[in-house]
Amino acid sequence: MKDMNILIVGVGGQGTLLASVILGKIALEEGFDVKLAEVHGMAQRGGSVVTHVRISEKEVCSPLIEEGGADVIVAFEELEAYRWIPYLKKDGAIFVNTQQIKPMPVILGDADYPEDVVGFLNANANKVTCLDALGIATECGSQKAVNTVLLGAMAKELPFPKETWLKQIESTVKPKFVELNKTAFEKGYQA
Amino acid sequence: MEKKIMLGNEAFARGAYEAGVTVISSYPGTPSTEVTESAAKYEEIHVEWAPNEKVGTEVAVGASIGGARALSCMKHVGLNVAADPFYTAAYTGVTGGLVILVADDNGCHSSQNEQDSRYHGRAAGVPILEPANAQECKDFMKYAYDLSETYDTPVLLRSNTRISHSRGIVTVEDRQAREVKPYEKNIQKYVAMPAMAKKLHIAQEKRLNQIQADSKDFPINRMEINDKKMGIITSGICYQYVKEALPNASVLKMGLINPLPRDLIQEFADQVEEVYVIEEGTPFFEEQIRAMGIPAKGKDMFTIQGEYSANMIRKAFTGEEPEHVAPQEAPGRPPLMCAGCPHRGLFYILSKLKKTVLGDIGCYTLGSLPPMSAMDACLCMGASITMAHGFEKARGKDAAKDTVAVLGDSTFFHSGITGLINMNYNQSAGTVIVLDNRITGMTGHQHNPSTGKNAKGQEAPAIDIAQLAKACGVKHVVEVDPFDLEAVERAVKEETAREELSVIITKRPCALIVKQPDIPYVITDNCKNCKKCLSIGCPAIEVAEGKPVIAPESCVGCGLCADVCPFEAIEMEVK
Numbered sequence: 001m002k003d004m005n006i007l008i009v010g011v012g013g014q015g016t017l018l019a020s021v022i023l024g025k026i027a028l029e030e031g032f033d034v035k036l037a038e039v040h041g042m043a044q045r046g047g048s049v050v051t052h053v054r055i056s057e058k059e060v061c062s063p064l065i066e067e068g069g070a071d072v073i074v075a076f077e078e079l080e081a082y083r084w085i086p087y088l089k090k091d092g093a094i095f096v097n098t099q100q101i102k103p104m105p106v107i108l109g110d111a112d113y114p115e116d117v118v119g120f121l122n123a124n125a126n127k128v129t130c131l132d133a134l135g136i137a138t139e140c141g142s143q144k145a146v147n148t149v150l151l152g153a154m155a156k157e158l159p160f161p162k163e164t165w166l167k168q169i170e171s172t173v174k175p176k177f178v179e180l181n182k183t184a185f186e187k188g189y190q191a
Numbered sequence: 192m193e194k195k196i197m198l199g200n201e202a203f204a205r206g207a208y209e210a211g212v213t214v215i216s217s218y219p220g221t222p223s224t225e226v227t228e229s230a231a232k233y234e235e236i237h238v239e240w241a242p243n244e245k246v247g248t249e250v251a252v253g254a255s256i257g258g259a260r261a262l263s264c265m266k267h268v269g270l271n272v273a274a275d276p277f278y279t280a281a282y283t284g285v286t287g288g289l290v291i292l293v294a295d296d297n298g299c300h301s302s303q304n305e306q307d308s309r310y311h312g313r314a315a316g317v318p319i320l321e322p323a324n325a326q327e328c329k330d331f332m333k334y335a336y337d338l339s340e341t342y343d344t345p346v347l348l349r350s351n352t353r354i355s356h357s358r359g360i361v362t363v364e365d366r367q368a369r370e371v372k373p374y375e376k377n378i379q380k381y382v383a384m385p386a387m388a389k390k391l392h393i394a395q396e397k398r399l400n401q402i403q404a405d406s407k408d409f410p411i412n413r414m415e416i417n418d419k420k421m422g423i424i425t426s427g428i429c430y431q432y433v434k435e436a437l438p439n440a441s442v443l444k445m446g447l448i449n450p451l452p453r454d455l456i457q458e459f460a461d462q463v464e465e466v467y468v469i470e471e472g473t474p475f476f477e478e479q480i481r482a483m484g485i486p487a488k489g490k491d492m493f494t495i496q497g498e499y500s501a502n503m504i505r506k507a508f509t510g511e512e513p514e515h516v517a518p519q520e521a522p523g524r525p526p527l528m529c530a531g532c533p534h535r536g537l538f539y540i541l542s543k544l545k546k547t548v549l550g551d552i553g554c555y556t557l558g559s560l561p562p563m564s565a566m567d568a569c570l571c572m573g574a575s576i577t578m579a580h581g582f583e584k585a586r587g588k589d590a591a592k593d594t595v596a597v598l599g600d601s602t603f604f605h606s607g608i609t610g611l612i613n614m615n616y617n618q619s620a621g622t623v624i625v626l627d628n629r630i631t632g633m634t635g636h637q638h639n640p641s642t643g644k645n646a647k648g649q650e651a652p653a654i655d656i657a658q659l660a661k662a663c664g665v666k667h668v669v670e671v672d673p674f675d676l677e678a679v680e681r682a683v684k685e686e687t688a689r690e691e692l693s694v695i696i697t698k699r700p701c702a703l704i705v706k707q708p709d710i711p712y713v714i715t716d717n718c719k720n721c722k723k724c725l726s727i728g729c730p731a732i733e734v735a736e737g738k739p740v741i742a743p744e745s746c747v748g749c750g751l752c753a754d755v756c757p758f759e760a761i762e763m764e765v766k
Contacts, residue, residue, distance in 0.1 A: 037353060079522070083521045090515075106522050120519075143744050
């Protein structure tokens with residue numbers, strides 16, 4: 001397997017951590033080395049957050065993915081996709097939840113939310129997948145399943161069988177939410 | 192042996208567990224908090240949250256004198272608070288192994304400065320170890336205890352944000368249970384008064400020299416000889432960036448970073464053509480290595496600011512840069528007080544009354560940001576109260592009427608109380624506002640002396656802040672609900688007008704702990720688009736097509752926006 005660098009970006013509170021935890025477990029189980037880096041503390045309070053996941057057959061050195069280094073970017077929000085697109089490799093794939101969460105400077109009128117983010121991404125990246133993950137999650141029964149929908153969408157880009165993902169979802173989320181999350185994953189996978 | 196994915200901080204805790212540690216006392220601080228939090232899950236260890244880092248360190252020193260292996264964990268600025276016991280414990284040495292874990296924050300992810308703790312360790316004369324991944328977090332913790340007991344010294348274990356908050360694969364082992372060592376009275380060793388201290392200082396110097404001499408053979412230092420044109424001396428997270436950027440370079444990876452393994456450094460320098468030192472922050476290694484007569488390069492190529500990266504190092508040596516989309520100008524997304532945050536009501540009133548606010552460290556520091564912009568200064572833990580006092584002494588009692596100190600419950604216990612005592616003793620007319628949200632919020636909800644629970648989540652005595660203020664001699668102590676805006680405004684007006692010291696306590700639990708009814712509010716047709724609701728800076732209120740709207744998935748139903756709306760245009764949604 002070629003090395004996989006996956007960058008997960010979003011807004012503090014959107015549940016970006018779950019996706020990385022599941023990815024980490026899969027990599028460990030499949031016998032790869034893996035490192036993850038995440039944001040704690042002040043930035044978590046509604047700020048821009050990022051999680052790095054690096055998987056390799058050889059030893060992973062740095063836990064960080066840098067500009068031009070991500071094979072996959074999963075963006076939970078459009079502005080965050082726009083902010084982090086420099087981290088994508090030239091032939092990398094980006095998955096975007098077409099939700100817009102306006103940051104305070106935009107709400108207060110001190111800055112403008114970028115126009116036509118999706119158009120910009122399409123013009124600058126080869127593989128762009130946009131999906132209404134919030135809408136899909138809501139259909140599945142909970143807005144909180146946005147992360148699992150996106151996980152499903154991303155799963156196609158990674159060399160692990162679907163069953164492996166579903167097994168890790170089962171062992172990671174609370175029992176009463178397992179079915180909901182499996183459905184959400186499946187819908188993301190089909191998207 | 193089982194392999195697990197662990198956060199660096201969880202691996203530190205696992206290392207302490209495996210090393211047979213039985214006492215841990217810490218104060219939370221990003222990025223160190225999860226060490227103590229994860230350790231609390233091990234039944235065999237007494238784990239406690241201390242009110243501050245000085246207390247935590249002293250508890251650990253006492254436990255060490257008592258024969259146990261002990262640990263205290265803190266963030267870099269916490270070591271300043273703990274510096275007093277730390278420097279003298281370096282003289283007395285230990286009975287049971289003693290480790291102080293300090294996590295620096297290169298890049299200021301969650302801190303007020305980028306202080307380099309290595310200088311503290313060097314100034315105190317204690318050995319410092321620095322791991323480079325999660326496995327080493329565990330291994331170095333165990334090694335630190337062996338070192339501590341072998342050389343009779345506290346050991347400083349240094350981490351930083353990237354080491355503490357990265358996850359990696361760790362092989363877990365069994366705990367080595369240890370008997371508490373027998374206690375023997377020894378005043379020559381443990382009573383640090385002048386006559387003894389002089390001798391203890393000599394002993395401390397000796398053991399540091401011994402460590403220096405032995406360090407060549409320490410397994411935590413490693414030479415990786417490859418291409419001999421370029422020799423890089425590094426440690427910690429920078430080692431990972433170097434391996435990523437320059438896989439063919441020769442590297443001396445130091446695990447012991449004080450005293451420096453000088454013999455090994457010399458041996459390495461002799462083998463390579465050019466020596467480079469790669470370290471984030473100040474030129475701590477570089478200056479010492481250059482003083483050895485080795486013409487090492489370092490800070491002439493790299494900054495003392497922020498974090499390094501593999502790309503940065505690669506570019507410096509090879510000029511190569513990866514191809515990527517150019518960064519776009521994008522609006523920032525600063526962190527915010529959460530929807531439903533009880534601090535919001537108070538800051539709205541302080542902003543409205545245009546008070547000068549001497550602030551403190553916690554979630555409420557976010558009150559300094561627009562739109563409320565209701566904070567004038569923030570320095571360090573507890574400094575709100577003391578700075579307000581100084582501000583009053585500089586500008587007089589009338590200035591005190593326009594000034595307040597604002598700090599949280601945990602910060603008040605940490606080091607606010609001594610400032611309050613000072614205010615009363617030195618006759619201040621100031622007003623101190625304690626934001627009592629029943630938790631230590633910013634670091635991820637740790638218990639503190641006011642919450643009624645201990646670090647293990649068990650019932651514990653809850654210390655009442657109002658009673659404590661009264662016991663400090665404060666005559667005017669008022670408690671208000673920060674969501675009752677009228678009461679908050681009245682209290683702030685009355686207490687600041689008074690020419691005597693007052694304490695206002697705003698009481699309401701953190702919105703992330705005690706949920707609101709969760710029925711969202713909506714903006715009705717009565718809205719005149721005055722945008723006053725935006726002045727509370729709630730993340731649930733957006734502007735769509737020029738008018739404020741409430742995002743139902745973000746609103747938690749606190750109702751503060753409805754209270755500030757002058758046209759009664761915000762109501763709880765009727766389902």
